[in-house]
Amino acid sequence: MADTGWPGCAKSLKGVILDLCGVLYDSGEGDGVAISGSVEAVKRLKASDLQLRFCTNETQATREKFVAKLRRLGFDISESEVFPPAPAAIAVLKERGLRPHLLVHDGLRPEFDGVDKTNPNCVIIGDAAEHFSYQNLNEAFRVLIGLEKPVLFSLGQGRYYKETDGLKLDVGVYMKALEYACDLKAEVIGKPSRTFFQSVLNDMGLEPHEVLMIGDDLVNDVGGAQCCGMKGVQVRTGKYRPSDERHPAVTADGTADDVAQAVDLILSQRGH
Amino acid sequence: MADTGWPGCAKSLKGVILDLCGVLYDSGEGDGVAISGSVEAVKRLKASDLQLRFCTNETQATREKFVAKLRRLGFDISESEVFPPAPAAIAVLKERGLRPHLLVHDGLRPEFDGVDKTNPNCVIIGDAAEHFSYQNLNEAFRVLIGLEKPVLFSLGQGRYYKETDGLKLDVGVYMKALEYACDLKAEVIGKPSRTFFQSVLNDMGLEPHEVLMIGDDLVNDVGGAQCCGMKGVQVRTGKYRPSDERHPAVTADGTADDVAQAVDLILSQRGH
Numbered sequence: 001m002a003d004t005g006w007p008g009c010a011k012s013l014k015g016v017i018l019d020l021c022g023v024l025y026d027s028g029e030g031d032g033v034a035i036s037g038s039v040e041a042v043k044r045l046k047a048s049d050l051q052l053r054f055c056t057n058e059t060q061a062t063r064e065k066f067v068a069k070l071r072r073l074g075f076d077i078s079e080s081e082v083f084p085p086a087p088a089a090i091a092v093l094k095e096r097g098l099r100p101h102l103l104v105h106d107g108l109r110p111e112f113d114g115v116d117k118t119n120p121n122c123v124i125i126g127d128a129a130e131h132f133s134y135q136n137l138n139e140a141f142r143v144l145i146g147l148e149k150p151v152l153f154s155l156g157q158g159r160y161y162k163e164t165d166g167l168k169l170d171v172g173v174y175m176k177a178l179e180y181a182c183d184l185k186a187e188v189i190g191k192p193s194r195t196f197f198q199s200v201l202n203d204m205g206l207e208p209h210e211v212l213m214i215g216d217d218l219v220n221d222v223g224g225a226q227c228c229g230m231k232g233v234q235v236r237t238g239k240y241r242p243s244d245e246r247h248p249a250v251t252a253d254g255t256a257d258d259v260a261q262a263v264d265l266i267l268s269q270r271g272h
Numbered sequence: 273m274a275d276t277g278w279p280g281c282a283k284s285l286k287g288v289i290l291d292l293c294g295v296l297y298d299s300g301e302g303d304g305v306a307i308s309g310s311v312e313a314v315k316r317l318k319a320s321d322l323q324l325r326f327c328t329n330e331t332q333a334t335r336e337k338f339v340a341k342l343r344r345l346g347f348d349i350s351e352s353e354v355f356p357p358a359p360a361a362i363a364v365l366k367e368r369g370l371r372p373h374l375l376v377h378d379g380l381r382p383e384f385d386g387v388d389k390t391n392p393n394c395v396i397i398g399d400a401a402e403h404f405s406y407q408n409l410n411e412a413f414r415v416l417i418g419l420e421k422p423v424l425f426s427l428g429q430g431r432y433y434k435e436t437d438g439l440k441l442d443v444g445v446y447m448k449a450l451e452y453a454c455d456l457k458a459e460v461i462g463k464p465s466r467t468f469f470q471s472v473l474n475d476m477g478l479e480p481h482e483v484l485m486i487g488d489d490l491v492n493d494v495g496g497a498q499c500c501g502m503k504g505v506q507v508r509t510g511k512y513r514p515s516d517e518r519h520p521a522v523t524a525d526g527t528a529d530d531v532a533q534a535v536d537l538i539l540s541q542r543g544h
């Protein structure tokens with residue numbers, strides 16, 4: 001059952017940010033599968049007077065390929081509406097004159113085609129999945145331990161996510177591994193970074209209190225959004241676990257069985 | 273240069289514990305290579321009136337095969353003198369009625385031959401090296417996340433060690449990864465665990481203040497021994513790094529360029 005309290009804020013909303021994996025679809029073999037009712041939910045939000053953006057920690061593909069996949073799954077989504085960590089990371093590299101060693105999924109590499117990677121002075125890790133071999137992690141470690149001031153960027157800090165065949169370790173796990181190996185603290189680019197959420201709000205031209213984030217990750221989606229002053233709602237799909245509803249540090253402003261129910265509740269409150 | 277202060281305690285010593293990898297030999301292709309002067313240093317200690325034991329976090333081979341390797345490298349060492357984590361772990365499993373899922377090096381598996389591993393209710397990780405694939409780490413994660421009370425044992429908690437071709441990530445890095453993934457705290461079996469050091473002292477029949485530990489790992493060898501009331505000396509071989517001598521939390525009771533020099537200093541103080 002959805003909490004009864006949370007749709008109350010729906011009337012004053014001007015925008016919604018949706019997480020993608022675990023909310024609109026479950027990843028897995030091929031393109032993965034759309035979560036029941038989610039294609040229709042996106043359609044209904046787009047037809048409403050709410051602004052809509054998609055904020056994701058997806059780093060297994062370039063934004064172009066990722067959006068193409070979403071479209072194949074039936075979603076009416078365009079590249080300019082989707083905010084993944086890699087483009088944000090590239091902006092940071094330019095700003096600080098850094099040349100990365102990449103430990104990322106092969107599918108993400110083309111995103112960094114125009115970036116100078118010679119003689120690296122930082123390491124970027126993304127959700128490399130099978131590419132998180134001992135050898136590749138060791139290589140990233142050796143780059144870091146060889147730097148006078150080691151800098152590690154992590155594209156997200158998730159613990160795990162759900163694919164169609166079960167839970168999979170996410171980038172945050174390997175971030176912690178390298179943090180310990182090199183005795184350093186990584187800089188997270190992506191959710192729950194405040195800078196990252198703020199860039200989406202800037203694009204919408206809205207204030208935090210006017211926006212609601214819907215995600216399956218209690219800490220990174222819901223907690224991250226709340227830290228920025230947004231409302232955060234958790235859906236019981238994707239990596240959701242019942243224990244999330246008794247989490248010691250983060251309490252969602254609301255929960256819903258899935259994104260279809262969440263959108264229903266929002267729009268019915270607004271008289272749609 | 274060795275510190276001038278530390279050999280002062282040598283006169284009152286009754287025993288010495290030596291770390292193995294990075295102190296007596298560097299691991300690598302084949303058996304690795306003995307560190308210059310180390311075979312002779314062991315011989316001299318054995319010929320002295322000091323008791324001698326070897327305390328290691330080595331988990332890539334059974335104790336039997338590991339000691340055979342040391343003997344091929346020229347060391348006069350027998351199995352009963354060597355204390356690795358795996359036999360200690362097996363004792364803990366029996367005591368607590370636990371059945372492990374193993375994420376360990378193939379070379380260590382035979383050590384667990386007599387252990388019930390059906391329907392596992394805990395995970396043991398050792399220095400699995402190349403076996404720390406994404407798939408294997410994910411498998412260990414799924415066992416843990418599926419348990420009502422997940423128990424993770426880590427055979428050591430080292431960050432990295434030195435092989436002949438460079439630094440390699442150690443088991444502690446993957447312990448941190450699984451700790452974060454499952455939001456738990458691992459139980460460390462091996463150095464710097466107090467219980468582990470105490471089992472060596474018990475075998476020697478000595479009090480902590482009568483024993484000196486010599487290792488290349490400032491935190492796990494030196495700091496661990498000091499926490500038990502022993503003296504701890506660091507050698508500048510193996511994983512030693514100059515920054516160890518400015519470590520914020522651990523200060524060795526002495527340093528020496530290598531084990532040969534350390535043994536020289538101890539024995540000359542004792543009038544040998």
